Amino acid sequence: MIKAENLTKRYGATQAVDDLSFTVEAGQVTGFLGPNGSGKSTTMRMIVGLDGPTSGTVTVGGRGYGSLRFPLHEVGALLDASAAHPGRRARNHLNWLADSNKIPRSRVDEVLGIVGLTEAAHRRAGELSLGMGQRLGIAAALLGDPAVLILDEPINGLDPEGILWVRHLLRSLAGEGRTVLVSSHLMTEMALTADHLIIIGRGRLLSSGSVAEFIERSGGHHVKVVTPDAGALGALLRDKGAIVVVDAPQVLSVEGLESRDVGMLAAGAGLTLYELSTQRASLEDAFMELTHEHAEYRGTTEPAEANPT
Amino acid sequence: MTQVVAPPVAAPTTALVTEARLSSVFLAAVRSERTKLTTVRSTMWALIITVVSTVGFGALLTAIVVNQWDHRSLAEVTGFDPLLYSFAGLNVAQLCIGVLGVLVMTSEYATGAIRLTFGATPQRRLLLGAKVSTFSVVIAVVSLASCVTVFFIGQAILATKQAGVSITDPGVLRAVIGGAVHMVLIGVIAIAVGAIVRHTAGAVAILFGVLLIIPGLVQLLPQPWNNDITLYLPSSAGSAMSAVVRFPNLLSPLGGLLVLAGYAVATLAVASIVLVRRDA
Numbered sequence: 331m332i333k334a335e336n337l338t339k340r341y342g343a344t345q346a347v348d349d350l351s352f353t354v355e356a357g358q359v360t361g362f363l364g365p366n367g368s369g370k371s372t373t374m375r376m377i378v379g380l381d382g383p384t385s386g387t388v389t390v391g392g393r394g395y396g397s398l399r400f401p402l403h404e405v406g407a408l409l410d411a412s413a414a415h416p417g418r419r420a421r422n423h424l425n426w427l428a429d430s431n432k433i434p435r436s437r438v439d440e441v442l443g444i445v446g447l448t449e450a451a452h453r454r455a456g457e458l459s460l461g462m463g464q465r466l467g468i469a470a471a472l473l474g475d476p477a478v479l480i481l482d483e484p485i486n487g488l489d490p491e492g493i494l495w496v497r498h499l500l501r502s503l504a505g506e507g508r509t510v511l512v513s514s515h516l517m518t519e520m521a522l523t524a525d526h527l528i529i530i531g532r533g534r535l536l537s538s539g540s541v542a543e544f545i546e547r548s549g550g551h552h553v554k555v556v557t558p559d560a561g562a563l564g565a566l567l568r569d570k571g572a573i574v575v576v577d578a579p580q581v582l583s584v585e586g587l588e589s590r591d592v593g594m595l596a597a598g599a600g601l602t603l604y605e606l607s608t609q610r611a612s613l614e615d616a617f618m619e620l621t622h623e624h625a626e627y628r629g630t631t632e633p634a635e636a637n638p639t
Numbered sequence: 640m641t642q643v644v645a646p647p648v649a650a651p652t653t654a655l656v657t658e659a660r661l662s663s664v665f666l667a668a669v670r671s672e673r674t675k676l677t678t679v680r681s682t683m684w685a686l687i688i689t690v691v692s693t694v695g696f697g698a699l700l701t702a703i704v705v706n707q708w709d710h711r712s713l714a715e716v717t718g719f720d721p722l723l724y725s726f727a728g729l730n731v732a733q734l735c736i737g738v739l740g741v742l743v744m745t746s747e748y749a750t751g752a753i754r755l756t757f758g759a760t761p762q763r764r765l766l767l768g769a770k771v772s773t774f775s776v777v778i779a780v781v782s783l784a785s786c787v788t789v790f791f792i793g794q795a796i797l798a799t800k801q802a803g804v805s806i807t808d809p810g811v812l813r814a815v816i817g818g819a820v821h822m823v824l825i826g827v828i829a830i831a832v833g834a835i836v837r838h839t840a841g842a843v844a845i846l847f848g849v850l851l852i853i854p855g856l857v858q859l860l861p862q863p864w865n866n867d868i869t870l871y872l873p874s875s876a877g878s879a880m881s882a883v884v885r886f887p888n889l890l891s892p893l894g895g896l897l898v899l900a901g902y903a904v905a906t907l908a909v910a911s912i913v914l915v916r917r918d919a
């Protein structure tokens with residue numbers, strides 16, 4: 331479990347992280363979202379003790395990171411996948427990390443297998459592709475078999491298969507009861523991977539809650555119908571209590587009924603449908619709106635739109 | 640791709656993480672630093688250049704002196720130090736060791752690996768100690784081996800003029816060891832400068848400035864400031880340790896050791912303060 335309380339970081343005049351409080355629970359994937367420059371990386375660096383907070387505290391498993399001995403057994407972090415000496419072989423990169431925390435060398439082989447780098451273990455870090463470098467970074471995070479994982483943009487540079495693999499890996503790690511905090515600026519990716527979302531903008535907490543809650547709050551969904559009988563179908567649907575908006579001459583937007591109901595009503599009335607589909611509100615749009623709004627409210631006394639669970 | 644994920648955990652914080660002794664953390668950090676040093680090519684190259692320049696320049700300059708033996712000035716004859724030319728290569732070796740020492744810190748800042756290092760060992764002072772200890776042992780072994788080698792080669796060359804000394808002669812063994820200690824302390828200062836400056840180019844420039852350029856500038860000062868200050872410069876203090884004859888422009892061997900060790904301690908103290916205070 332990771333717990334941040336009133337975490338604040340100022341660099342000169344820049345307020346990178348502003349009074350941020352949140353809890354990351356074990357056993358689920360927590361997505362840490364925010365636009366570029368919103369303070370995600372700074373927050374993650376503070377969690378692992380690299381940057382000292384200006385004020386506030388953050389603990390991992392109830393302890394400050396700096397007080398941990400051999401912390402890789404407790405916390406694994408991927409902060410910057412390119413953080414390997416380009417001339418050092420992939421296996422040796424993991425070897426020195428293992429040595430520093432009394433992790434047996436046999437575990438190095440294990441994690442190389444987990445991330446699929448066994449064949450490339452002898453290659454120098456500088457010769458690895460972006461995606462392989464990312465896998466090496468993930469291997470380093472898994473090295474100590476930690477109960478807490480902190481991954482900053484782990485899918486950067488990965489191909490579709492790699493993205494799928496990371497998604498699967500994060501889910502299975504959380505399934506084993508580990509705490510998984512993963513940052514991204516891609517809302518759609520997080521909607522697929524995470525159970526819980528912590529969204530920040532300009533260093534402040536904007537939203538914290540389950541993915542389902544966020545989807546619900548972001549405006550639900552409607553049914554799009556394309557039909558030559560728009561007038562007749564529209565009247566029929568309104569009779570059933572739906573809100574119908576005519577988007578275009580043959581296109582209706584229906585709220586209040588599921589696509590299944592619309593289809594059955596149309597069939598019952600013998601009306602032709604060209605298209606019938608459920609339209610989900612774009613999470614990306616909702617996310618943009620949330621972070622954008624926050625930027626507009628900046629400087630007022632209005633509290634951030636927080637929804638702690 | 641096969642999915643082999645570690646066995647189920649979510650175990651509470653292990654005793655290793657909460658109760659390990661700091662000495663254990665230090666030893667692990669030393670092992671880790673040793674692995675780092677032995678797994679990049681630059682280490683081996685810099686050490687080879689160090690050995691070759693120590694032995695090569697020492698042998699070469701001693702041979703030149705012997706070749707010009709009958710044309711020496713009176714000052715050269717009266718102030719002849721049988722080890723001076725043998726150890727001439729240390730002036731080059733200290734630059735190699737300096738660059739390597741700087742890289743111990745700055746290469747990690749350049750690649751971002753310093754964050755992994757600090758993440759793995761949050762006890763930053765202890766980590767600095769581990770880096771310094773590991774590097775010092777490596778430099779001590781390499782320097783001592785090359786100093787001993789060049790001593791015997793140099794004296795063998797001088798023996799053709801019956802001018803060589805034995806390792807058992809007074810002050811000689813001390814001078815040979817002193818040459819190695821000089822190199823170790825330069826290495827320590829280099830690590831500290833690397834930790835303070837964090838950029839390779841800047842740290843190397845400062846180190847070379849102190850070792851090569853400042854001695855020249857100080858010589859331009861009026862008498863007696865130039866000689867008085869020169870005595871206490873790191874390069875002169877280091878040379879004092881490997882001299883057998885007492886030169887007026889050098890401190891005593893012990894004085895040289897104390898001054899150079901003083902610089903090492905002072906720079907390390909600054910490094911350990913900024914390392915803890917600064918964000919990584």
